[in-house]
Amino acid sequence: MIWRAVAICILILSATIQVQAQSRAELALKVERLEREMIALENRLRGGAVARPAAGAQGSLDDRALLADLAAKIGTVERQMRTMTGRMEEIEHQQRKLDEAMGLLRKELQLQQQEAADYRANQEVARQDSASSQPVDTAPAATPAVEVPTEPEIALPEGEPSGQYQYAFGFIQKNDLDSGFTAMDMFLKAHPDDALAGNAKFWLGRIHLLKGRLPQAAQQLLALIEEHPNHAKRADALLDLSDVLIGLGSKPDACNALAEFRRSADDASDRLKARAERTAKEAGCTN
Known part of the structure; x- marks a missing residue:
């Protein structure tokens, strides 16, 4: 295609x-x-x-x-x-x-890995500080230590993958995109072949797009489109991808994504079709 x-x-x-x-x-x-x-x-x-002056003119x-x-x-x-x-x-x-976009993507991925490592380290330090702040003397006259509240650690709950996905999706429903991204990324790494892996890729790509991380958004959306051709979110992913490509200055590729949307989204909602028309005008598509 x-x-x-x-x-x-x-x-x-x-x-x-x-x-x-x-x-x-x-x-x-x-x-x-x-x-x-x-x-x-x-x-x-x-x-x-010189040599054959008498030769024929033909x-x-x-x-x-x-x-x-x-x-x-x-x-x-x-x-x-x-x-x-x-x-x-x-x-x-x-x-x-x-090449520049891929370099930016590699740097962003390295930064995310570092941020995740720093976050886990900070959580461990917070737990240790909380444990050390508990009073040793339990006499009635002792003043109980005041525990400083910390941010809840994001960890997938035990159980079925569907429950873990709903845990991650709950953050997104609350518009806590940073926590939702972390939990959804953990779910995808833990269950790359699960039936909900395509949904996870879609939401990771959508959050990247909302955060302005366009190369990373393109990577996740393309993974959904390429690896899950019959996914229910494929039409949405094609429209998100066209927005990403416009943002990256590649309007012809955005028009190609919109053309693929029209070919494969006969059952798409009127809302998505109207959005596709607006995006096509913005990209100046003629096909």
């Missing part, structure tokens, strides 16, 4: 550059061969003018026509090389943008 190009764009661009470079080299060899033929023909014409005219044809072919190949050079520069520019 067309939208799949977004998911593997880096590999496609790399392969395209290699193909374009190979084609450019072939054109250069073709120009070189035509130029050699043209030089040989010019030498032949000059030699024929042969000379044929040679000159061939020389003109070779010159036209060389001009055509050179124009093709210029066009290909411009295309390669455009592709290399797009690849640089994608």
Whole structure:
């Protein structure tokens, strides 16, 4: 499908550059061969003018026509090389943008891992401080220590995956997106093959989008679209992905995502279809 190009764009661009470079080299060899033929023909014409002055005019005219044809072919190949050079520069520019986006994604993931580690460390310190603040002397005259309230630790409850998913989704329902993201990420890592894994990917992508983390949002939404083609949230994910791509400055890819939405969302709600029309206008889609 067309939208799949977004998911593997880096590999496609790399392969395209290699193909374009190979084609450019072939054109250069073709120009070189035509130029050699043209030089040989010019030498032949000059030699024929001196050595065979009595030869028929028809042969000379044929040679000159061939020389003109070779010159036209060389001009055509050179124009093709210029066009290909411009295309390669455009592709290399797009690849640089994608490399920058992937670099940002790696940094963001590292930051999230560090934040999670810091959070767990802070929770452990808080528990230790709370334990050490309990009074040792239980005599009636002793003043009980005041325990400082701490943030509740986010941990998936024991039990079935469905209950753990509802625990994570409860934070999102309360609009506690940070806690919801942490719990939903824990659920997905614990149950990557569960029936609710697609839902988890959707909500992780949606929270990334709401937080302005566009490369990470694209990664999660594409995972849902690619790995769960029949998921109930696939139509919503395609619309979210089109918003992400517009935010990343890739309106043509956003139009491809919207085209895929139209092809596969016959049963989509009127609300989603109206949103798709508004997004298509914003992206300037013509398809």
